[in-house]
Amino acid sequence: MTLTFTVLEKPDVNILADILDIEREAFGDGALNEYVVVPLMRYGKIYAAVDEEGTAVACAYFMADINNPDNAYLMSVAVLPDFRGQNVGTALLEYALDGLKEYGISKVTLTVDPSNFTALSVYREKLGFTVIDSVRDEYGEGEDRLVMAKEI
Numbered sequence: 001m002t003l004t005f006t007v008l009e010k011p012d013v014n015i016l017a018d019i020l021d022i023e024r025e026a027f028g029d030g031a032l033n034e035y036v037v038v039p040l041m042r043y044g045k046i047y048a049a050v051d052e053e054g055t056a057v058a059c060a061y062f063m064a065d066i067n068n069p070d071n072a073y074l075m076s077v078a079v080l081p082d083f084r085g086q087n088v089g090t091a092l093l094e095y096a097l098d099g100l101k102e103y104g105i106s107k108v109t110l111t112v113d114p115s116n117f118t119a120l121s122v123y124r125e126k127l128g129f130t131v132i133d134s135v136r137d138e139y140g141e142g143e144d145r146l147v148m149a150k151e152i
């Protein structure tokens with residue numbers, strides 16, 4: 001299966017449905033909905049891996065950081081379960097980090113659940129992000145997060 005990496009420039013009904021599917025598969029009740037995904041598409045950047053039929057199988061969302069205009073925040077990355085463990089998430093993020101440079105971005109930050117070992121492996125081991133902070137109760141009691149960053 002050949003996947004193509006792309007930036008989603010504007011909302012499209014089919015691609016939006018794909019993105020919402022990927023979200024639900026990855027995050028269940030915590031999935032982003034269309035009211036977040038569409039603004040991210042229009043005003044942030046969403047990168048996707050698309051199969052030969054044009055179906056998105058992975059996506060990564062970035063928002064601009066108003067406080068630090070050279071920084072972009074990786075809100076989320078998710079790969080459909082059937083495509084995980086095949087380097088798709090890493091390759092999509094490599095594509096996205098490279099693409100963000102054309103918008104003047106020189107640094108990417110993110111937060112990650114310290115027990116999400118797959119995501120940590122992708123960010124730290126495979127992409128070279130480093131842990132710059134650790135925040136307790138970031139999303140509510142017991143919802144701790146590691147803050148990571150990488151110069152691009």
Ligand SMILES: CC(C)(COP(=O)(O)OP(=O)(O)OC[C@H]1O[C@@H](n2cnc3c(N)ncnc32)[C@H](O)[C@@H]1OP(=O)(O)O)[C@@H](O)C(=O)NCCC(=O)NCCS
Nearest residue numbers: 026076077078079084085086087088089090117118119121
């Ligand atoms: C996190 C996610 C995006 C990674 O995408 P992916 O395409 O599966 O990742 P890759 O195949 O590029 O790399 C996964 C790496 O994690 C490693 N890994 C998997 N499970 C692991 C574990 N329990 N402990 C340590 N490393 C682990 C794999 O070995 C692989 O590294 P390798 O290629 O060196 O063997 C994907 O698993 C996903 O969608 N998860 C659900 C959503 C999520 O948690 N998103 C991130 C938080 S916002």
